[in-house]
Amino acid sequence: MSPSAKTVAALAARLAVGLILIISGAMKAAAPPEEFSVIIESYQLLSSPDAILTIAAFLPWLEVVLGFCLLFGFLTSAAAAAAGGLFVLFISALLLTLSRGIHLPNCGCFGFGWHPSPSQTVALDAFLTACAVLVFRHGRSRLSLDNWRGASYTGSHGD
Secondary structure: OOHHHHHHHHHHHHHHHHHHHHHHHHHHHOOOHHHHHHHHHHOOOOOOHHHHHHHHHHHHHHHHHHHHHHHHOOOHHHHHHHHHHHHHHHHHHHHHHHHOOOOOOOOOOOOOOOOOOHHHHHHHHHHHHHHHHHHHHHOOOOOOHHHHHOHHHOOOOOO
8 A cells, every 4th residue: 555545544544433433432421321331231241330330431431532532633643542442342342241142232332322233343343443553553644633743742653
């Protein structure tokens, strides 16, 4: 892939991952955290109600912040790494839960909005992980705040 094609692909990936994180996080954050905690509890990975409620309150806002960082190209490498880590965590939690024979009412990806099937969820999260890796490696472009604030802050992963 040529350098300009990598830049365009990374920009598209950065925008797509950012928008999906913003939409997903906002849909969950718009509802009381108790609603999302019901979904988290259905995974049966945590036993502490306080931990579940804390995650339900915190995770949507983390997704929104990471989404806006990616959308605007701010701290792009760190945001892409964090987003990729979240997607790997989501895939792992879903596969572990399904491997134990637990039926989920929905994955909780988009709050109480769209409910993809488990296979759709794994495929989407795998695609988003690949996009996050592309953004991590090539995500800094002229259309990013990282580029505008100077190369001294962006690390060695920009193009």
